[in-house]
Amino acid sequence: MQIWQEFQQQSQQFTKRVFNRHLRLGVTGLSGAGKTAFITSLVNQLTAPVASVQLPFFSPFIQQRYLGGRIDSLQNMQTPRFPYESNLLQLQQGQWPASTSSWSQLSLNLRYKAAGGLAAQLTDYRSLQLDVVDYPGEWLLDLPMLSQDYQSWCQFSWQLFEKPHRAELGAEFAADLAQLDLNDDSEQQLQQLTNKYSELLQKFRSESHACLLQPGRLLLPGELAGTPLLQLLPLLPSQLQQPSKLLSRLQQHYISYQKLVITPFYQRYFAGIDHQVVLVDCLSALNAGYDVLQELQQALMLILQSFQYGPTGWWRRLFKPRISKVLFAASKADQLTPEQHKNLTLLLQQLLQQPLQDSRYQYCQSEAMALSAVVCSEFGQVQTPEGTQPCLRGIAAHSGETITLFPGEVPWSMPSPLLFAHHQFAFPAFLPRPMPQQVLPHLRLDQALEFLIGDHMT
Ligand SMILES: Nc1nc2c(ncn2[C@@H]2O[C@H](COP(=O)(O)OP(=O)(O)OP(=O)(O)O)[C@@H](O)[C@H]2O)c(=O)[nH]1
Numbered sequence: 409m410q411i412w413q414e415f416q417q418q419s420q421q422f423t424k425r426v427f428n429r430h431l432r433l434g435v436t437g438l439s440g441a442g443k444t445a446f447i448t449s450l451v452n453q454l455t456a457p458v459a460s461v462q463l464p465f466f467s468p469f470i471q472q473r474y475l476g477g478r479i480d481s482l483q484n485m486q487t488p489r490f491p492y493e494s495n496l497l498q499l500q501q502g503q504w505p506a507s508t509s510s511w512s513q514l515s516l517n518l519r520y521k522a523a524g525g526l527a528a529q530l531t532d533y534r535s536l537q538l539d540v541v542d543y544p545g546e547w548l549l550d551l552p553m554l555s556q557d558y559q560s561w562c563q564f565s566w567q568l569f570e571k572p573h574r575a576e577l578g579a580e581f582a583a584d585l586a587q588l589d590l591n592d593d594s595e596q597q598l599q600q601l602t603n604k605y606s607e608l609l610q611k612f613r614s615e616s617h618a619c620l621l622q623p624g625r626l627l628l629p630g631e632l633a634g635t636p637l638l639q640l641l642p643l644l645p646s647q648l649q650q651p652s653k654l655l656s657r658l659q660q661h662y663i664s665y666q667k668l669v670i671t672p673f674y675q676r677y678f679a680g681i682d683h684q685v686v687l688v689d690c691l692s693a694l695n696a697g698y699d700v701l702q703e704l705q706q707a708l709m710l711i712l713q714s715f716q717y718g719p720t721g722w723w724r725r726l727f728k729p730r731i732s733k734v735l736f737a738a739s740k741a742d743q744l745t746p747e748q749h750k751n752l753t754l755l756l757q758q759l760l761q762q763p764l765q766d767s768r769y770q771y772c773q774s775e776a777m778a779l780s781a782v783v784c785s786e787f788g789q790v791q792t793p794e795g796t797q798p799c800l801r802g803i804a805a806h807s808g809e810t811i812t813l814f815p816g817e818v819p820w821s822m823p824s825p826l827l828f829a830h831h832q833f834a835f836p837a838f839l840p841r842p843m844p845q846q847v848l849p850h851l852r853l854d855q856a857l858e859f860l861i862g863d864h865m866t
C-alpha cells in the first residue's frame with residue numbers, strides 16, 4: 409500500500425515537473441544570512457488573504473490573477489515540516505526565530521488565473537507547487553569539501569587559520585597538535601582532539617567572527633551527534649609528509665564524511681533545485697572588519713562552485729536538473745536608510761564578481777538586489793545644524809530600547825584595509841516591531857518573487 413502511495417506521489421510530481429507546475433526553490437546562505445526569516449516571510453506573503461498583502465511588483469498579484477496559496481497538508485509524512493506557524497508568531501510578537509538546528513521543508517500550492525490564451529478561457533485556475541527547504545547554514549560549507557581530499561583540506565584549513573583575525577586562536581591549536589604522538593590513533597586521542605577542534609571552531613565563530621568553518625557538522629551535528637563520523641580535524645601540513653596511524657585514520661574519516669554526510673545532504677536538498685536565492689549578510693561582515701569581509705567573499709565563491717547552473721528544457725528539468733535562475737540578495741536592507749540600498753547592491757555585486765565571471769553563469773539568469781524579509785525599522789528625517797539628515801527608528805536588539813540613528817554609509821565597492829583602519833562600521837541589529845496578526849512588512853520581496861516564480865505563473 410505504502411509503495412503504491414509513494415509511486416502515485418512520485419508520478420504526480422513527475423507530471424507536474426513536465427508541465428512546469430512544480431518548482432523547487434533553493435534558499436542558500438551562511439548561518440545568520442536570513443534564510444529562516446526569508447522563508448517565513450515568503451510563505452506569509454503567499455498564503456495570507458490576498459487583500460491584506462502588498463506585492464506591487466509581483467505580476468500575478470498586480471494583474472489580479474493571484475487567487476491565493478496554502479500550505480500542502482499532504483506533504484511527505486517522513487519529511488520534517490518547516491515550523492512556519494511558530495516562526496510567524498514569534499516574529500509578530502517581536503522576536504526572531506532561533507538559529508536553525510536541523511532541516512525541514514514546506515510545500516505550497518499557489519493558485520492563479522492564466523495570463524491569457526487558451527488556458528485562460530478553458531480553466532478557472534492553474535496551480536503551482538512550490539517547495540522550499542530550510543537547513544542550518546553551517547552545513548552549507550561542507551559542500552566545497554567534496555572537491556578536496558584530506559590533504560588539500562588540511563592545507564586549505566591551515567592557510568585560513570593563519571589569517572590575521574584567526575591567527576592567535578589558530579596558533580594555540582597548532583601548538584597542541586605539534587605535541588601529538590602521530591602513531592596513537594586510539595579512540596580516546598581521536599575524541600579528545602575532535603573536542604578541542606570543535607571548541608576552536610566555536611571560538612573562531614564567536615571571537616573572530618569567522619564564517620568559513622568546516623566541517624559544519626562539528627558545529628551543529630544534528631542526528632550525527634556522538635558518531636565516529638564526526639571525528640575529523642585538520643592535521644598540520646608538516647604532519648602530512650610522513651605516513652602515520654593517525655593520518656590514515658583521519659583520511660578514512662574524511663572519505664566517510666564525504667560519502668555518508670555531504671553527498672546525501674547535497675543530493676537531498678540541492679540536486680533538484682530549479683531556482684535559487686543566495687542570501688548574503690554584507691552588513692554584519694562590514695561591522696566585523698576587512699578580514700571577515702574577505703572571508704565571506706571566499707566562502708561564497710566556494711559554495712557557488714558546488715552548484716550546477718544552466719538553461720533548462722523540459723527533459724533537462726526531469727533528468728539533469730540545473731539551476732536556471734539565481735537571485736543574489738543582500739539581506740537585512742532595513743538596517744540602512746533607503747538611499748544606501750543602491751550601494752549595498754553594488755557591494756554585493758563586487759563581492760560576487762569573481763564567481764559571476766565564471767562561464768557557468770552565462771546561460772543562467774541572475775539578478776542582484778537588496779531586500780528585507782521583515783522590515784524592523786521606520787525611515788524618517790531629522791534636522792541637524794548641517795541640514796536635513798535621513799535616519800531610522802527601530803528597537804535595538806541588544807537593549808530592547810527604541811533608538812533613532814543614522815546607521816552610516818555603505819561603500820559601493822570592496823573597501824580597502826585602510827578604510828577599516830580609520831572607520832568602524834556599526835550597522836544596528838533590530839528586533840521586529842510587534843504586530844499581532846498582521847502580514848509581515850517586507851522590502852522588495854515582491855520583486856524577488858517576480859524574478860523567482862513570476863514566469864511560472866503566466
Ligand atoms: N533587520 C533585519 N534583520 C534580519 C532580517 N532577517 C534576518 N535578520 C537577522 O538575522 C538573524 C538571522 O536570521 P535567520 O533567518 O535565523 O538566519 P538563517 O540564515 O536562517 O541562519 P541559520 O539558521 O543559523 O542558518 C535574525 O535573528 C535577525 O537578527 C531582516 O529582514 N531584517
Ligand SMILES: [Mg+2]
Nearest residue numbers: 443444507508
Ligand atoms: Mg535558519
